[in-house]
Amino acid sequence: MSSMEAQLLRHAMLWAREAGTLMKKMLDDELHIEQKKNDSDLVTQADRRCEELLRNRLAQVYPGHWILGEEMDGGIDSYTAFKQRGGGYGWIIDPIDGTTNYIHRIPHFAVSIGIVKDGQPVAGVVYNPLTDELFHAVKGGGAYLNDARIQVSQKERRLSEAVLATGFYAGDWHEESEALPQIKRFVGSCRNLRMNGAASLDLCWVACGRLTGFWHRGLHPWDAAAGSLIVTEAGGRVTDRFGAAFHLAMDSLVATNGWTHDEITSIFLMDVEESYVVWRDKEEKAFKS
Numbered sequence: 001m002s003s004m005e006a007q008l009l010r011h012a013m014l015w016a017r018e019a020g021t022l023m024k025k026m027l028d029d030e031l032h033i034e035q036k037k038n039d040s041d042l043v044t045q046a047d048r049r050c051e052e053l054l055r056n057r058l059a060q061v062y063p064g065h066w067i068l069g070e071e072m073d074g075g076i077d078s079y080t081a082f083k084q085r086g087g088g089y090g091w092i093i094d095p096i097d098g099t100t101n102y103i104h105r106i107p108h109f110a111v112s113i114g115i116v117k118d119g120q121p122v123a124g125v126v127y128n129p130l131t132d133e134l135f136h137a138v139k140g141g142g143a144y145l146n147d148a149r150i151q152v153s154q155k156e157r158r159l160s161e162a163v164l165a166t167g168f169y170a171g172d173w174h175e176e177s178e179a180l181p182q183i184k185r186f187v188g189s190c191r192n193l194r195m196n197g198a199a200s201l202d203l204c205w206v207a208c209g210r211l212t213g214f215w216h217r218g219l220h221p222w223d224a225a226a227g228s229l230i231v232t233e234a235g236g237r238v239t240d241r242f243g244a245a246f247h248l249a250m251d252s253l254v255a256t257n258g259w260t261h262d263e264i265t266s267i268f269l270m271d272v273e274e275s276y277v278v279w280r281d282k283e284e285k286a287f288k289s
Helices: 003-027 045-061 078-084 099-103 179-187 199-207 221-233 261-288
Strands: 033-035 042-044 066-069 089-097 110-117 120-128 133-138 143-145 148-150 163-167 192-194 213-217 237-239 252-256
Touching: 003 045, 003 089, 003 110, 003 120, 003 133, 042 045, 042 099, 045 066, 045 089, 045 110, 066 221, 089 099, 089 199, 089 221, 110 199, 110 221, 120 199, 120 221, 133 199, 133 221, 143 221, 163 179, 163 199, 179 192, 179 261, 199 213, 199 221, 199 252, 213 261, 221 237, 221 252, 237 261, 252 261
Parallel strands: 066 089, 163 192, 163 213
Antiparallel strands: 033 042, 089 110, 110 120, 120 133, 133 143, 143 148, 213 252, 237 252
């Protein structure tokens, strides 16, 4: 851990708490809710004001660092935007991860701040202001919940023992989507499955042992920049859904305690193999007809 990255983490923790205070204050006001891409993709003035606060703090203290945020950069391809940011230090922020939970006062939402250097996470903070739980990590320095060091669960060593979480977007719930078959596979294979609605917090729950694992498709860099590092620093494993090394330009993620990881990724590989068989059979039938 460099002194620079330790300093960045201290500022990220301070600003996450400041954004969390604003978030709580605005819960008492009448929220103005807007729809983005669909009925389940929502934004409030609290999202925008919290991101504005964070951007202002960054501009004052680290004017040479680049920023990628959900509300001001979310209208473009986030993966392209991430790749275009270039090297050096950057801040990837989600002012309110779990906006739907926030709107409905479900206490599972957070501000997420990931700090990267040359595209790789070096520090991360995820703060839930309602529970006052601040998860944080710096590369090489371990993972913490407030002042206590955390680690992934060592109890669940088979998928049948695992409590997992996932998330899907509204557009995934249609007849030809892979979402429903995957849900069925996991429900039949693990102890229980949750859909909590805030990827950054779910990753932190893996890191502290509340969940055995988490998977998601269609993530953006701001969903995983902080949480993926926190899991890794807590002794967990993070890859894409097929087991390849994870990086923030990927749109799928599997995070686990390590023991159950290969069983989970094997389910996604099985889906690919079955899709290939279906495609091959269709091609052969078309060729013969």
